[in-house]
Amino acid sequence: MLKIGLDIMGGDAAPEATVKGAIAALREIEENSTIVLFGPEDIIVELLKKQGSSPEFFEIIHAPEVILMKEHPVNALQKKPVNSISVAYKYLKEKDIDVFASAGNSGAMMIASLNSIGLLEGVSRPCVSSTYPIQNGNSNTLLDVGINADCKPETLLQFAVLGSIYVSEILEVENPRVALLNTGEEETKGSLLYQKAYQLLKSSEAINFVGNIEARDFFDGKAEVTVCDGFTGNIFLKQSEGFFKILKKNNIKNSYLDQFNFEEYGGTPVLGVNGNVVLGHGISGQEAIKNMILTSEEIAQKRLSEVLSEKFNTVKWH
Amino acid sequence: MLKIGLDIMGGDAAPEATVKGAIAALREIEENSTIVLFGPEDIIVELLKKQGSSPEFFEIIHAPEVILMKEHPVNALQKKPVNSISVAYKYLKEKDIDVFASAGNSGAMMIASLNSIGLLEGVSRPCVSSTYPIQNGNSNTLLDVGINADCKPETLLQFAVLGSIYVSEILEVENPRVALLNTGEEETKGSLLYQKAYQLLKSSEAINFVGNIEARDFFDGKAEVTVCDGFTGNIFLKQSEGFFKILKKNNIKNSYLDQFNFEEYGGTPVLGVNGNVVLGHGISGQEAIKNMILTSEEIAQKRLSEVLSEKFNTVKWH
Numbered sequence: 001m002l003k004i005g006l007d008i009m010g011g012d013a014a015p016e017a018t019v020k021g022a023i024a025a026l027r028e029i030e031e032n033s034t035i036v037l038f039g040p041e042d043i044i045v046e047l048l049k050k051q052g053s054s055p056e057f058f059e060i061i062h063a064p065e066v067i068l069m070k071e072h073p074v075n076a077l078q079k080k081p082v083n084s085i086s087v088a089y090k091y092l093k094e095k096d097i098d099v100f101a102s103a104g105n106s107g108a109m110m111i112a113s114l115n116s117i118g119l120l121e122g123v124s125r126p127c128v129s130s131t132y133p134i135q136n137g138n139s140n141t142l143l144d145v146g147i148n149a150d151c152k153p154e155t156l157l158q159f160a161v162l163g164s165i166y167v168s169e170i171l172e173v174e175n176p177r178v179a180l181l182n183t184g185e186e187e188t189k190g191s192l193l194y195q196k197a198y199q200l201l202k203s204s205e206a207i208n209f210v211g212n213i214e215a216r217d218f219f220d221g222k223a224e225v226t227v228c229d230g231f232t233g234n235i236f237l238k239q240s241e242g243f244f245k246i247l248k249k250n251n252i253k254n255s256y257l258d259q260f261n262f263e264e265y266g267g268t269p270v271l272g273v274n275g276n277v278v279l280g281h282g283i284s285g286q287e288a289i290k291n292m293i294l295t296s297e298e299i300a301q302k303r304l305s306e307v308l309s310e311k312f313n314t315v316k317w318h
Numbered sequence: 319m320l321k322i323g324l325d326i327m328g329g330d331a332a333p334e335a336t337v338k339g340a341i342a343a344l345r346e347i348e349e350n351s352t353i354v355l356f357g358p359e360d361i362i363v364e365l366l367k368k369q370g371s372s373p374e375f376f377e378i379i380h381a382p383e384v385i386l387m388k389e390h391p392v393n394a395l396q397k398k399p400v401n402s403i404s405v406a407y408k409y410l411k412e413k414d415i416d417v418f419a420s421a422g423n424s425g426a427m428m429i430a431s432l433n434s435i436g437l438l439e440g441v442s443r444p445c446v447s448s449t450y451p452i453q454n455g456n457s458n459t460l461l462d463v464g465i466n467a468d469c470k471p472e473t474l475l476q477f478a479v480l481g482s483i484y485v486s487e488i489l490e491v492e493n494p495r496v497a498l499l500n501t502g503e504e505e506t507k508g509s510l511l512y513q514k515a516y517q518l519l520k521s522s523e524a525i526n527f528v529g530n531i532e533a534r535d536f537f538d539g540k541a542e543v544t545v546c547d548g549f550t551g552n553i554f555l556k557q558s559e560g561f562f563k564i565l566k567k568n569n570i571k572n573s574y575l576d577q578f579n580f581e582e583y584g585g586t587p588v589l590g591v592n593g594n595v596v597l598g599h600g601i602s603g604q605e606a607i608k609n610m611i612l613t614s615e616e617i618a619q620k621r622l623s624e625v626l627s628e629k630f631n632t633v634k635w636h
Contacts (some may be wrong), residue, residue: 070504094366136569149501183467183552186388191467191549215556219564231509232553234501238533239554243561246537249453252573257564 001032003059003098004293008039009066009084010104011284015039018103021289026057028290029297036097038063038084055071063087069282073107077115078100085109089116090276101104101267101292103280110147110270117275120309125151126272127159127230128279129166130237132193133259134221141167142181142218143231143271153196156180156227157317160207162271163225165311170269171224179213179223181232187212193229201227206315216218266291271301276305319350320618321377322611323415326357326403327384328422329602336421337365339607346608347615354415356381356402381405387448387600391425395433403427407434410593417618418441419554419585419610422596428465428588429492435593438627443469444590445477446597447484448555450579452539454509459485460499460536460544461589463551471514474498474545475635478525480589483629488620489542490586497531497541499550505530519545524633584609587617592625 022035023311029035037044041062050150065080069072077086085108091097093116102109119126129143143163148155160178180198182190187198189212201209213223215236228236234303244260258264266288267280276299278294315317340353347353353364359380363373383398395404397516403426409415411434420427428444435554438442445462450455461481466473477497485494498516500508505516507530519527531541533554546554564579576582584606585598594617600609 063319079356135564146501149512181553183464183549183556193546194467194549216560216563218557229509231501231512231551235499235533235550235554236557238501239536239557242534244535245534246453246575250574250576252570252572254568254570256568257570 002030002297003034003097004029004035004296005036005038005088005091005100006293006299007084007100007102007104008037008044009089010102011280012069012282013285013291014103015043015047016285018289019044021293022049022055022058023048023051024286024290025293028294033297034059035293036061036091038088040064046296049157061087061091067105067108067150071105071108072158073105073111076105077108077112085112089113092277095118099276099278099296101278101280103267103282103289105294106279107148109279111276113270113273113277117273120176120312121157121274122303122313123162123272124158125155127162128268128269128270129163130268131171131265132219133256134219134255136221138173138217138221138224139171140226141171142228142233142236144228144230144235146230148230150195153200153231154195156197156229157175157200157204160201160204160209160225160227160313161315162308163227165209166269166271166304167225167307169311170299170304171305173224175208176224177208177210179210180229181215181226181236182212183220185212196226204317206289206317228314239242241293251290264291265295267295269304270305271308274305274309276300320348320636321352321353321354322616322618323356323406323409323418324611324615325402325406325418325420325422326362328420328605329598330387330600331603332421332610333361333365333591335602336607337362338604340370340376341366341369342604342608343611346612349613352377353611354379354409355474379405379409384632385423385426387423389423389426391423391429395426395430403430405543406445407431408414408597411435415596417614418517419598419614420594420612421585421600421602421607424464424600425599427595427597431588431595433477433590435591438590438592438623438630440631441480441590442446442476443473444588445480446586446588447481448586449489449552450537450558451524451535451574452517453574454539456491456539456542457489457543458536458541459489460551460554462546462548463555464548466548469511469547471511471518474515475518475522476517478522478527478543478545479630479633480626481545481624482525484589484622485543487625487629488617490541491600493526494542495540496543496545497528498526499536499546499554500530500531501620502532503530522635525636552605553614581606583613585613587622589626592623592627594618
């Protein structure tokens with residue numbers, strides 16, 4: 001009996017792609033799960049009918065205002081109180097939905113989350129991760145990939161702990177190895193932030209730290225969790241997309257490299273907030289939205305936010 | 319009549335790979351250019367003979383001490399005053415060689431350069447670049463890719479100017495477009511460093527600034543020069559190498575993507591020092607060393623350091 005909230009107005013291709021993605025996801029989610037659509041009711045109903053679907057297959061919550069992708073988040077949230085994001089967070093806070101997913105304005109998503117559900121106890125900054133396939137069948141989860149452009153060493157340690165819990169509990173990797181993304185393997189490498197973070201990670205008992213990892217070796221299976229600041233992580237994420245774009249342009253097909261297609265994942269959970277939230281890529285099309293909904297269902301099934309909350313405050317930090 | 323200095327002891331595969339690379343380069347450089355080998359004379363002579371070459375084809379400058387790749391640069395330079403790097407810089411400073419190339423300890427290379435030839439007037443930090451091929455036949459030169467992990471906004475502006483001069487004068491691209499590597503196109507994106515750097519770059523008349531570029535679009539031909547701090551740039555550089563490694567492992571061949579093989583370039587000039595210096599990749603093999611020597615010859619022919627010195631102090635900064 002899960003309720004999966006979807007922001008119909010979120011993303012460059014919304015609302016067409018979000019409605020189409022919701023219709024496609026409906027065929028794949030559990031029978032007793034419901035997709036709850038947040039947005040202007042008339043638009044939603046019209047688009048559903050246009051696609052040969054029906055409003056009765058969904059729950060629709062009317063939210064007439066829309067925050068655009070390029071709008072300044074703080075101003076937009078103030079000026080438009082009944083936007084789809086803010087309304088959905090109210091439902092999430094009241095546990096009227098089990099998870100909320102949006103490919104919309106990520107700044108607005110984060111600020112609205114802090115203003116409504118807030119952070120888990122002890123967490124100073126939320127973060128998002130990106131899980132990359134490794135050719136041996138494992139994966140390496142990079143975090144933060146976008147929320148925190150400026151970080152403190154202590155924040156990187158928190159990311160390491162959040163990432164470890166996420167990877168062990170949700171991706172089911174036992175005692176995941178944690179690495180610090182850096183410019184060399186020696187502990188004196190990198191900027192001052194990374195030199196200090198290395199020492200913190202090394203002395204923490206909360207994680208299985210294996211040292212620095214160079215970007216060249218990221219895909220070699222040396223770690224299951226890799227920590228960095230949100231600026232560096234976002235550059236890494238987008239560079240991977242750039243490479244995938246080149247491969248596509250050159251008609252290079254390879255079953256391993258095809259997994260770098262972000263559309264396959266669709267969304268990534270926000271770690272550290274007091275509720276299950278999934279952020280989608282702004283350029284998400286129908287396929288990405290469908291997969292974001294499936295990811296959201298899994299996150300809700302596995303009670304991500306509750307598990308993080310329990311584990312985060314029981315690990316031994318030092 | 320160019321003299322190209324080569325550190326025979328520099329790099330993981332030295333001295334075998336450096337000697338082999340020098341022998342291979344000898345066939346491709348101009349007839350009246352000379353390769354000057356710096357290192358322990360007995361080792362050099364023995365290896366040359368072993369390869370069927372002869373010491374008389376080269377100039378050999380005896381430097382008995384060796385700085386290892388993992389040694390702490392400051393300590394190593396103090397303890398071993400007659401190492402191949404320090405001896406070569408003396409020759410470069412006295413203009414007894416026209417360019418010096420090494421795939422050795424990059425920290426030692428940089429510190430020794432500051433202690434001998436020093437910086438060009440007005441330059442606060444030297445930097446290194448990596449030039450990436452763009453599928454339309456152009457290129458995008460990223461800098462700094464490794465020397466400066468912590469940067470100030472003003473340093474990024476200097477990189478932009480050094481990069482512009484390098485790309486226009488050496489790579490012969492007229493009025494190159496300069497972008498700032500960032501997490502989004504809007505000018506408020508990125509860390510505080512990048513937000514401030516954006517404003518400086520935008521208001522400078524010394525460069526042709528076209529705004530932020532996302533890593534996803536780096537290879538799309540939107541800029542010929544892309545500026546970032548040395549930490550981010552090094553991660554970008556090594557991630558590109560990581561992707562090339564994956565392509566190789568999967569036997570994917572493509573004439574465009576093959577250009578991502580760093581061995582093809584072999585080395586990159588250090589911009590901002592008072593002399594022509596080329597840094598090679600620590601993992602350079604024979605082919606990379608050969609190409610580093612050819613790059614060095616071109617840099618010397620085009621008088622890189624002199625041109626940078628002239629132009630850097632005549633551009634209108636604001």
